Amino acid sequence: MTAKTTYKNPGDGAIEYASQFVESLSIEEAMPVIKSLMKGELNDTSDKRIKRCSYCNYYWRDDSLRNTKKTCCDDCKKGIKTLQRREQREREALLNPKPKKKTKRETNYVYWLEYPYWINEYEMLKQSWKYESPQSSTKVNQIFAAKERAERIGGKQKSKRVVPYNGDEAEQPKTFVNFVKSNKKPGEVTVSHIEKEQIDTYFLNRYSERHLKLERRRAVLSGDKKV
Template sequence: MTTKTTYKEPGSGAVEYAKTFTEGMSRSEAAVVITQLLGGELHDVDDNRVKSCDYCGYFWRDNSLRNTKKTCSDECKRNLKTMQRREQRANKELLNPTPKEKKHTLMDDYIWWLEYPFWINEYSMIKIGWKHERPSGVALMDYIEAKNTIYGEGNRKISKKTVEYHGDKRDQL
């Protein structure tokens, strides 16, 4: 069985640790040393400060006070946290595959797609409808009623046109 390993860029801590072994070497000599370093053959096994990064997998030296770091650099830490959040979201979706029900809003009570739209619930109609059709005050209603008595239904004034051909009232229409 073959295992597929993905290459990840080494973090800055792993690069600094590798520099300590390859300082002043030529490229071909450094390639041999880096190969041994990746295999874990160069560092002291009893040294608890030399660790393998949890994200990139390269060896590095932990210089923290309590020797509790898990990653070689801040970039590796950020990438590791991103990967963990991605896995948590995927697991959450696997465990809870049903979508959440949509919260009932007042506009859900308005049936707009039919030929004659209507409201199912009067409360929803009042709460939403006032924004579009504001109720009129008593003064405005009195004004409209007075205009109806003056002009008749429809609130249109019939204009009287006079055309003076003869100079008397017979020209009024």
């Protein structure tokens, strides 16, 4: 069983080598050619310079003098060096792991005994305020009062009120509106009238004839739909 080849982004050398096979082809025509090229079916077996790139794993042709290159371009060379440095760091971390730095609590608090105790009083006070924050007597009374008030009303979250509704508005809760009483009398109603010619003149000055024609057509169509 052959191992599955893992491909990365093709380098410049691999792209240059593949372009000579698909230079004048469309995307649909080039796809089967690229698939055959990735399998190595189009390579010249007599040409020893055609090889796989050690980083991107695509075929390319080595044009160096001694045919000793392992990667098809500088980017692939940088990528393979990055992988080598990462593997080296992982190997060093596995063989020589860094000791975990103890926290101040682990250093100054003897917790494994039956009766734990602190070695350093300053660290004890510094650590304890995070869990037992000191408060004034007035603040403590306010906290207890808020807890008691929350217990009486059933918690901080307000109870959800479900309104029964089945489509009948008669079952909906009634809404009462209280109007402000005032001694002011209503003002005089003014009626204004604009002639049709004035309206036509206003729209002709504001909009073009084409725009008004489209609006009239839209009004007629909307009126037909309502009918």
